[in-house]
Structures are given as structure tokens and as C-alpha cells.
Amino acid sequence: MKKCHSILSTPFWVSLLILGLFSCTTGGQVTEASATLIELEEITIADIQEAYAAGTYSIQTLTQAYVDRIAAIDDAGPMLNSVIIVNPDALAIAAKLDAELAAGKSRGPMHGIPVILKDNIDTHDKMPTTAGSRALANSFPLQDSYLVKQLREAGAIILGKANLSEWANFRGEMSSSGWSGVGGQTKNPYVLTRNPCGSSAGSGASVSANLAVVAVGTETNGSIVCPSHANGVVGIKPTVGLISRSGVIPISFTQDTPGPMARTVRDAAIGLAAMIGIDPADSKTLDSENKTYDDYTQFLNADGLKGKRIGIYTGPAGANFKVDSVFAEAVAFIKSQGAETIEIEDIAPRQVGGLSFEIMLFEYKDGLNKYFASLGPDAPVKTVEDLIAFNKQDDVELQYFNQKYLEMAQEKEDLTSVAYQETLAEMLRLSQEEGLDKVMEEHNLHAIVASTGSPAWTTDWVNGDHFQLGSSSPAARAGYPNITVPMGFVGELPVGMSIFGQAWTEPLLLEIAYAFEQGTKHRKAPKFLEKD
Template sequence: MTDPGPPAPYPPGLQDRPVAELARSLRSSALTSTDLVTACLDRITSVDPVVRAVLAVDDTAPAQARAADLRHARGAALGPLDGIPVLLKDNIDTAGLASTAGSRLLAGTPPARDAEVVTRLRAAGAVVLGKTNLTEWGNFRSTRSIEGWSAVGGQTRNPYAPAHSPWGSSAGSAAAVAAGMAPLALGTETDGSLVCPAGVCGVAAIKPAPGTLPTAGVVPISTVQDTLGPLAPRLADAALCLAVLTGRPLPAAPAPPGTVRMGLWHVKGMAPDAQELAERLADRLRAAGATVVPVEITLPRDMLVDGLDALCAEFRPSLERYLRGRPGAPATLDEVIAANRRDPVELTLFGQELLERCAELTDGDRALAPALRRRSRRRARALIDTALAAYGVDVLMAATSGPAWRIDDGPDPFTRTSSTLPALAGRPVVAVPAGFRGELPIGVSLFGPPALEELLPAALLAERHGEGPRTPAVPPRVPSPRSRR
């Protein structure tokens, strides 16, 4: 039998257009939100059996779309997100819908109230399309976890190569956007959980500084370091979404190349092909007129230890504060650990060593968290600011991570990323697609200045000079016998 070759990319649909273009079409009645939501639901039906990015669809989405259509027909649109479908990571509370953080322990009674960020989305007229899968508990359960896997949603897969990982923890949000299931999605990040899946799934993400968006109603790791952010096929779409949610305008145009000075950081231990691709992007930026110089930054081990110790100390009070508002859920971290041990699915693939480590901390240990946090944040910011000043650059750029690894039955390999330094510093990060290694996307992250407004024009310029988008060719079946449910 002749090998039919790889599957053809799916044809672009309504939902694959830029969000600003969709908004104009909705305002002019050239397009209805009902048609747009239908296109998204059809794409979910078509490709999600393979990608497994969507954990739950909101049955009220068609009614939300009809309400948006009535507003547009009356000339009473609520703004550029009115009628635009958005998927939400399933650690973000939605009243009456899912909101499990991937854990079967939260799958019983949905929350009674929306997270504050969802309230803002609804006030802007966005259509809550559904919830996306994630690495369970935001990837803060085990040191040997599997990215993109949860006991509720199973294994999310990379839409460009479904035998490969989508990374995490915002795996479902990144994979769904990459596969055209929605024009926008929200995810969360503590360290890398937005930018890393964006990088390996070939989409853009904005990780704002902590506090930019409210985290009330979001299953936490650390209320100090957690943040929410948008993912989209294009950076301008993500910036538009964030501008609506924050109520402040954000730059939407690339900086003139001649005004940009970037420092290219090759992270020690990063996959060589990711470093090479970042260097190729730097060469294209130089050819366009930007200044890109190599920079060296070394992350002190004790700074990283301080950051992890602070996270562990912050986790229990952050989680238990959230759990008090979830009737039917375990009330304490100890109850979560005990319930996981009784559950027939939760611990089948990996353990819960991080949860257990956090549970063993004493009140005295947790009292050290503010000092550890201040020290690690001060040192991380000093590393960034010193590099910016010493090399005379405005922003830093680095490969986000190496390409996605092949999904296997064991724990994921250790992979270097560039996300930890800005995460510890509490600085914003913007991730954009840079190119491909074979069929696998690789992204770059830009960070440095404390204000997102200073960062976005350079990131938009970097995106413009990437290798360009491709459409994932999602096959009709997963080319691997390993299913992970």
C-alpha cells in the first residue's frame, strides 16, 4: 500500500482570523457571533478527539453568542471582545462549569461564582466557550509530573505533532488556540506555564507582572507569584485581550527596527536547536536594522532555592484559602493528599511529592516565606537590570525552551527554559513564535523592563521577523500507542 504521507492542514475558518478583524466584522454585521461560535464548536468536534485540549464546553455558549448578536444589531456593542469566543484554563472558576484544576477532587460541585477575570470577560461581551485541560494542580503536585496530563482531562497533545508534548501547565489553552478551536484563550503562570506551552505550540502569549489581572477565583500555587494571561495565534490579539481586561491601552504596532536594542541570552543548558533558531531570528532582526548583542547571565543556585522555598511556603495558605470557597472539595492540603491516595486514578502515573513537601512545612517555615520572596525577587531584578545597563539594551530575548519532546510513559525529561529569571523578578514576559525544527514549533521570550508597554513593541517586531505561521496538520488519529487515557 502506498504511504499517503502526512495529513493536509485543515482549511482556515472564521475563528482563524485576527481578533480585530473579527470585531470589525461583528460590528458591521458582516459576521455573527453565532456563526463564529459554531465554527469554533465544529473545530473542537473535528480535532479535539486527537488534541484533547478542551476539558468542557459551555452549553450556554450559543445563547451568549445570540445575546452578542442582538447587541451588535442594535449598535450597542460592549467593545472589541463582544461576541468573541474565549476558552479558559480549568483552574479559573466559572460558575456552574467544571473548574477542576485537572483534579478529580474538584470535579464534583462546580463553583457558584465566576473568577473576577471571568466577570470582566463577560462584562466585555466575550463568549465563554469552555474550559481547557492543564497539567494537574498547575504542575505543582510532583517533581516527576507529566506536562499536559490531568486525571480529569487525560493527556493533551501538541497539535503540530500529536505524539509530542504540549508542555504545560496551560497546555490545553495553547494547544486549543494553535489548533484553531478558539481565537483566544486564558491561561495562568507561576513559572513558565504560559510561555512554555505557547513556545512549543507555536502561538503567542503574554505573561503580565503579578497583580496585573486579579487572581481571585483562580486555583493558586502562590498568590504572590501567580498571574493570568492571554494566548492567541498572534501577539496583537493577545495584547487586545489584555487591554480590554485591564482597561488600559497597550501598544499594537512593532517598534521601528532602528530604535530597538536587544540582548540575546543563550540560557546555559538550553537545547542547541532552540539556541540556533533564536540566533537566526537575531540575524533577521539585525538585517532589518535592530541592534542585537549577546549577553551573559548566570542564575545563582541559592537564588533559585530561595524562590522554590518561597513557593512551597506560600502554597498551603494560598490553596486552603481557595478551598474554603469550594463546597464539596477537600478543605485542607492534608485532605487533598489523603484523597489522592484513595483515588484509583490520581496517582497512577506520578506521585505528589511537592504536595507532601509543602504539607510537612511548619508554621515557622512558612513564616520565612516573605523574606525568601523579597530576597529572590530583589536578586532576580538586579540580574535583569544589570544586564540591561551593562550591555546597553532595552529588552532581553531568549529561546523559551527546546522543542517539544515525544510523549512517553515515564516522567517528562528535564528541559531548560528562560522563564524562571523573569518569574522570580515578577517582571512581564512576552512569548512569540520564532520558527520550526522540522514540524515542531520553537518560540522566543522577551522580557526585562517592568512595564509591559515598554516590552510589547520589541516583541511585535520579533514576531514579525519570525519564520512565519503554519497551520497544524492534525491527523485523524494519534500516531502512538501510548494513550494516557
């Protein structure tokens, strides 16, 4: 798999990309871009739509700019390594969308917007879906995932696939976030020796580096919010069932969800609306009926903190005094905007973590085997057992860490077992009824906020990831929504604040997130530093 490379030798990734001086071969066609200056850094969906309406540049021109920015930054320059493959049909899709605009048809705010997908999300095109695994390096799904169908119908351009922690970071012990057998190691765009965090590492790094407008990640526990926080962007981990998981390589039917990642709350909200929908192939989405909105930007309110009762989750406190200091400033701002705050020490009983891990193992085996079956008779591997065997004979897959979680999953019974059913019921009771729901109802809270994580650690293939703190678990295990927004910096490294609450409260969380974002403006474009 090769990305499309620019013939530029000048590193235009610093600020502006000059078009018209080069061409790029995609899908057997050579497309010349017009001599236009496009400020790609920090461009928003609204900026792009205004430019389209004014005729400042075309969808093809913008798409070409992003293709060549990926070549300049991801493949060369800093060698961020966040994108596994660029869609060879991207410019052809852009041409069709340009023709629609010329005919007076716009599909809405996502029309002509380049999107990068985490490479565990199926597309039925010339790009394989690999989960970062060499076992699926040439695996071409038989149809688009439901969320990709939704994005295409909304007019989005699937620009490419992002690197990820292989098998969404649930393969083995002492792993390095952002490493996969197919894609290698993704870097953090703020400091290149630092880690991008979480399994949606490439999604977070690419959108932060302005390689696309919106990226899509997936989360089981922390894999949207952690890379969003570590890469200085906004990430929305929605209520499980708001976005379909069909055609998404699974870990946990109970906890998995895709979600948008973007540089602003508004753009993330637009991306969220483009992906939702009831999908008969994913029974969880049936619960979203009458709980969704066509437009989530209607809830963005700069005064959205006024009158809110906000829980301050102190669980992560004490692990990193520098993060504690930044979080204290965030809490002070929240209070200054007219919110009432209540400290919360605990959210769910401790044993819920072990129960969640067991559920993940049960559902991982069941979900992967079903996914492999969806690939048809030519599937490269057909069972978890086959995958384990492939990894053992491959000369790359096990060079840095093992596959213990795959092996543990393989030993589990099926989902009709009493052990699974009882464990699931207890996990949901403790995480929901005796967890987030109980805490929020007892204190009459609108939302809870917490530090999302620690500053990005130095990437380490020997010892693996060095997590110091995190706050993703309460919402992840309950299947409830969580939004992280930039909270500030520790030195050159961004840190985020998570805002989470009860099921289907995305509108309320977006209101709070937007108010915090607009009042603080912490997002800064990365500098691709070689060291701190």
C-alpha cells in the same frame, strides 16, 4: 462532564467548517446554524469584527462553528483532547451579544469573541473548575474570578475550559505536561505524539488548533510561555499584579499570573487589555495603578526594533544545537532591523532557584487552603491534607506520578513564619535588585531575548517531561513580564523566542514582539501529524 458533539461525520477540521448541515444541543436548546462558510483557521479578532459589522455572520453562527470544530478536532479526528468542557450556555450568551449589536451597542474589540479558559480559573456557571483534579471534578465556584468578570463585561464568550497539567504541574515528580486526572492527556497539534508543554497545555494547544480566538493560561514559572512556544502561538506572561489572581487556583502569591495566549501579537494584546484591573481581593493589583492601558495595540509598531538595545541571553545555549541555529537567525534578524545587541551570560545568582521553590511550597499550602475555603461549606476538599488523602484512595490520580510537592507543602509553616519572610525577601532581592533590574540597568537594555524552550518531546508517562532548555525563570521569579512569539521550526515542531524585561514594561515588549512577528511571520497552522 460531556462536551457538546457535532453529528458531522466528515472531518472538516482540515480547513473550512461547513455550517447548516448539523445542529448541536447546548443548554437544552437546539440551535441551527445558517448555511455559511467560515474560515476558522487563523481568523483574527479584526476579521471577526469586520464580519460582524458587515453582517457576514452572527455571533451565534461563529460560536456554533467553534463548538462543532471542538467536536470534530478535540473529541474526534485527531482527538487533541485540549478542552475539558464546552460551556453549555455559550450559544445563549452569543444570542444576547447578537441582540446588543443589533441594537447598535458594541462593548469593544472582544465583543462576541470566543475565549477558552485554563481550568484553574473560576467561572460561576454550569462548568466546574477542577484544576484537572478528580477531587474537584464537581466543584462549582460561588462566583466568577475577577478576570472572568472583566472578560464578560468586555463582551467575550467563555467558550469552555481547557485541560491542564493537574494542579498547574506542581503536584509531584516525573509528571507529564498536559495530563490531568479529569482531562487525560492533551496532545500537541503539530505532531500528536509530542507534548504540548507546561501546565497551560490545553490553552496553548486549543488556540493553536483554532478552537478559539484567544485562550487564557496561568504561569508560575514557564506555564504560559512554554505551551505557547511548543504550540506555535504568542503568549504574554504579564507583570504580577497586572491581572488579578482572585478566583484562580493558586500556587504562588508571589509569582502566579494569568495571561492571554493567541495566534498573533495583536490578538494577545487585545486579550490582555480585556483582563486587567485593580481588584481589592488581590493586593498585588494595587501596584498596577497608573501603569495600565485600555488599549495595548497602540504600542504595536512594525519598526519597533529600530534603535533598541537588546540583551541576548546565552544561558539556554548549547543544550540543543538545532534551537541554537534558529535562535541565531532570530538574532540576525533583530540586528538587521536596527537593534544593538549585547550578550548576557547570567541574569541572577544560582541560589535564587532554590529560594523560589521554597516560596512556592509555603505559598502553595496557604493559597490552596484559602481557595478551598472560598468554595463554601460544600467544598469537595477543605484542606491540602484532605487533598492528599483523596489522591491516595483514588484509583487514577497517582497512577503515573506522585504528589511529593503537595506533601512537602503540607509540612510548611504559615506565612507569618520567620523562615518564609526571610526566604521571600532574599528571593526578591536576588531576582529583582540583583537580577533582572541590575543586568538591564548596567547594560542600558530595553529588553532581553532568549530561546523559550526546546522542541516538543515525545509524551512519556513513565519518565515524565524531557525539558532540555528554558528561559522563563528570570522573569518568573522576579514577577516581571515575558512575551514569547513564534521563532521558527525544528522539523515540524515550532519553537519560540522570549522577550522579557523589567516590571510594567509590557508596552515596550509588545512593540518589540510585534516588530519581530511582522518581519518574520513564522506562525503556521498545525497539521495534526501522526508522527514527525
